[in-house]
Amino acid sequence: MGAINVGTAPDSWGVWFADDPQQTPWARFLDEVVAAGYRRIELGPYGYLPTDPQQLKAELDQRGLTMTAGTTFEQLHRPDGWESTWQGVAPTAELAAAMGAKHLVVMPSMWRDADGSIVEERLDHAGQAAHGKQVTELGRRVAEEFGVRLQYHPHADGHIDNQHTVERFLEETDPEQVSLCLDTGHISYCGGDNLELIRKYPSRIGYLHLKQVNPDVLAAIEGQELSFDQAIERGVMAEPPAGIPEFPPLLDELAALGVDLFAIVEQDMYPCPPEAPLPIAARTAAYLRSHGGGVSL
Template sequence: MGKVTIGSAPDSWGVWFADDPQQTPWTRFLDEVAEAGYTKIELGPYGYLPTDPAELKDQLDRRGLEVTAGTTFEHLHRDDSFDSTWREVAKTAELAAAMGAKHLVVMPSMWRGDDGEIVEPRLDHAGQAGHGRQVTELGRRVFEEFGLRTQFHPHADGHVDTQDTVERFLAETDSAHVNLCLDTGHISYCGGDNLELIRKYPERIGYVHLKQVDPVVLAQAQAEGISFDAAVQRGVMTEPPGGVPEMPPVLEALAGLDVDLFAIVEQDLYPVAPDVPLPIARRTLAYLNSHGGGASA
C-alpha cells in the first residue's frame, strides 16, 4: 500500500490572491496551519508567502512546516503564449524548488468569467491537442530547469474541467513530463468520477487535492448557471464528511496505487471570516487520519 500524506494549503484559509484585505494574513496562516497539526503545505498564490527563500525557509522552520508544491496558472491554449506563461510559472517553480518541493501544480485558464459570462470558446479537439503539446513542453522544461514534476490540476470553468476534457488532456500529454493533480472537489463539481479516474489512469495520478462539494449548493449553482467563484461564495465546497465524493473510498483507492502521494486539503473558502478556517482544518485532519489518510508528518 502506498502512503498518502495529508497536508494543507492557503486556500483552506480563504487565500486566492497574493494580496487581498479580505484574506488571512500570511503569518496567521502559517501559525494556524501548524497549530491544526499539519506539517506539509503549498505556497499558494505567488507573493502571498514571502518570496525571499531565506526568509520563507526561516518562517517555515520556526513552525516545523515543509513545502510540497507551488501552484500556478497557464494559458497555453492561446497562440504565442509560452513565453508569457513561462515567466509566471518560472518564478513559482524557482521558489518551490528552493523550499525543497518536488511538485508544481499547474491549472488551466478559464473559459467562464467571475460573473458567469463566457469569456472564451471551449477548446475543440485540435485545440486540446495543441494545448496538450504545450503543457507537455512546459512540464519538460520545469523539470529540466527546476527539478519539479508538473501535476496538472483540472479546474471548474477552466479549459480542462469535465471528465471528458480531463481524459482528453491525459491522452494528449506525455506522462514523462506531466501528470494529474486529482482535485476531488473540482472533479465532482464538474460531474466527474474520481474513483474511475484513479482506476483508469493509476500511473497518471501524481498528486492530490482533497475537497468535497455540497450537492445541494451545486445543484442550485448549476440551475442558475453561475460561475464557480460565485458558487464558492455560497459555500459549495464543504468540509468532510458533509459532501461528495466520499473520502474513505478515495483514500483507499489512492493508497492502493502503491506509490507515495501528497494529498493536500484545499477547501475553497473565499472570502471567509478569520476565525472559521482553523476549527475546520483541525476537524478535517482528524477525519482524514481516522478514515485512511496518512499522518501529515
C-alpha cells in the same frame, strides 16, 4: 500500500491572491496550519508568502513545516501564451524548489469569468491536441530547469475541467512529463467520477487536492450558469465529511496504487471571516487522521 501524505494550503484560509486585505495574513496562516495539526503546505499564490527564499525557509523551519509544491496557472492554448505562462511559472517553480518541493501544480486558464460571463470558446479537438503538446513541453522544461514535476490540476470553468476534457488531456500529454493533480472537489463539481479516473489512469495520478462538494447546493444551482466563484459564494463546497466524493473509498483506492502521494486539503471559501479557517482545518485534519489506511499527517 502507498502513503497518503496530507497537508494543507493557503486556499483553506481563504487565500486566492498574492495581496488582498480580506485574506488571512501569511504569518497567521503559518501559525494556524501548525495549530490545526498539519506539517506540510503548498506555496499558494506567488507573493502571498515571502518570496525571499532565506526568509521563507526560516519561517517554515521554525514552525516545522515543509513545502510540497508551488501553484500557478497557464495560458498555453493561446498562440502568444508561452511567455505569459513562463512569467508566472518560473518564479513559482524556482521558489518552490528552493523550499525542497518536488512538484509544480499548474491550472488552466478560464473560459468563464468570475461574474459568470463567457470569455473564451471551449477548445475543440485540434485545440486540445495543440494545448497538450504545449503542456508537455512545459513539463519537460520545469523538470530540466527546476527539478520539479508538473502536476496538472483540472479546474472548474477552466479549459480542462470535466471528465471528458480531463481524459482528453491525459491522451494528449506525455506521461513522462505530465502527471495529474486529482482535485476531488473540482472533478465532482463538474460531474466527473474520481474513482473512475483513478482506476482508468492509475499511473497518471501524481498528486492530490482533497475537497468535497455539497450535493444539495450543487443540485440547487444546476442550470443557473453560475461561475465557480459564484457557486462558492452559495456554499457549494462542503467541510469533510459532509460532501462528495466520500473520502474513505477514495483514499483506499489511492493507497492501493502502491505509491506515495501528497494530498493537500483545500477548503475553498474566499472571502471568509478570519476566525473561520482554523476550526475547519483542525476538524478536517482529525477526520483524515482517523481514517488510517496509509493516511499520514
